[in-house]
Amino acid sequence: xxxxxxxxxxxxxxxxxxxxxxxxxxxxxxxxxxxxxxxxxxxxxxxxxxxxxxxxxxxxxxxxxxxxxxxxxxxxxxxxxxxxxxxxxxxxxxxxxxxxxxxxxxxxxxxxxxxxxxxxxxxxxxxxxxxxxxxxxxxxxxxxxxxxxxxxxxxxxxxxxxxxxxxxxxxxxx
Amino acid sequence: xxxxxxxxxxxxxxxxxxxxxxxxxxxxxxxxxxxxxxxxxxxxxxxxxxxxxxxxxxxxxxxxxxxxxxxxxxxxxxxxxxxxxxxxxxxxxxxxxxxxxxxxxxxxxxxxxxxxxxxxxxxxxxxxxxxxxxxxxxxxxxxxxxxxxxxxxxxxx
Numbered sequence: 047x048x049x050x051x052x053x054x055x056x057x058x059x060x061x062x063x064x065x066x067x068x069x070x071x072x073x074x075x076x077x078x079x080x081x082x083x084x085x086x087x088x089x090x091x092x093x094x095x096x097x098x099x100x101x102x103x104x105x106x107x108x109x110x111x112x113x114x115x116x117x118x119x120x121x122x123x124x125x126x127x128x129x130x131x132x133x134x135x136x137x138x139x140x141x142x143x144x145x146x147x148x149x150x151x152x153x154x155x156x157x158x159x160x161x162x163x164x165x166x167x168x169x170x171x172x173x174x175x176x177x178x179x180x181x182x183x184x185x186x187x188x189x190x191x192x193x194x195x196x197x198x199x200x201x202x203x204x205x206x207x208x209x210x211x212x213x214x215x216x217x218x219x220x
Numbered sequence: 221x222x223x224x225x226x227x228x229x230x231x232x233x234x235x236x237x238x239x240x241x242x243x244x245x246x247x248x249x250x251x252x253x254x255x256x257x258x259x260x261x262x263x264x265x266x267x268x269x270x271x272x273x274x275x276x277x278x279x280x281x282x283x284x285x286x287x288x289x290x291x292x293x294x295x296x297x298x299x300x301x302x303x304x305x306x307x308x309x310x311x312x313x314x315x316x317x318x319x320x321x322x323x324x325x326x327x328x329x330x331x332x333x334x335x336x337x338x339x340x341x342x343x344x345x346x347x348x349x350x351x352x353x354x355x356x357x358x359x360x361x362x363x364x365x366x367x368x369x370x371x372x373x374x375x376x377x
Binding site for chain 2: 083084091093094095096099105108125134135136137138139140141142143144145152155157161172173174175176177179180181183186187188189190191192193194195196205206207208209210211212215216218219
């Protein structure tokens with residue numbers, strides 16, 4: 047009993063660390079905690095540089111919009127413009143109904159889905175901005191609507207889910 | 221008898237109100253603790269019907285001439301695209317260079333104008349442009365009456 051129960055191996059002896067085996071096992075990646083979605087700081091930009099600029103592309107055709115967004119992203123990488131984020135906005139679905147020629151019933155024509163992709167850039171210099179716009183415009187595919195504007199908090203909040211209970215309670219409090 | 225009633229009302233009301241307010245504050249704190257979530261994007265979720273089916277397409281075998289032709293076509297396309305890309309890069313370089321030259325000349329002319337030109341343009345954003353269309357709208361077209369209903373799914377936390 048005494049022989050089995052004794053685990054001591056002195057640090058000076060050659061038997062030090064004889065029972066270790068954890069260093070042989072593959073390293074376990076620590077469990078990733080869910081990162082809280084927080085708004086990154088919106089930079090205002092100096093007099094010679096624009097701050098956070100959003101390039102939003104909207105279209106009914108998913109592939110075109112996706113490929114165009116990838117093209118714009120790669121273009122910015124090539125021109126060494128810093129790209130903060132490149133994300134997709136939630137899709138909007140529209141049901142188009144039209145009135146039949148004879149009759150008062152509305153007939154279903156089509157169900158259209160509108161897709162939107164956003165590429166956010168920072169540090170665009172004022173002399174280069176018109177050139178970049180020119181390039182993007184000349185490569186704009188059919189049916190893709192382009193919108194370039196500055197990033198605001200409202201833009202970020204439109205990506206988040208609405209919380210009606212919280213808003214109700216806040217309204218009641220004030 | 222006349223005194224006791226108003227006193228009770230005041231005490232009970234104030235206490236009830238305070239208790240209510242505290243409860244609401246606690247609820248608000250609890251809801252605010254949960255971080256806001258992003259709306260899930262339906263584009264990136266493949267619908268189940270495409271992953272469950274067992275239909276597999278069987279393509280016909282290609283003859284060697286056909287595959288040769290395809291490979292050569294691919295090479296020609298690669299070359300064409302490369303030329304297109306290089307032309308674009310050249311055009312960008314030319315634009316930037318000519319802009320820099322123009323700014324240099326302007327600086328030699330007058331410092332004030334140069335400073336004004338370097339500054340950022342506030343009227344540039346927001347910038348909107350519709351893409352070109354395959355078929356522009358016909359001039360004398362009378363569309364049938366109808367309406368659009370928005371049926372996007374609303375996610376709440």
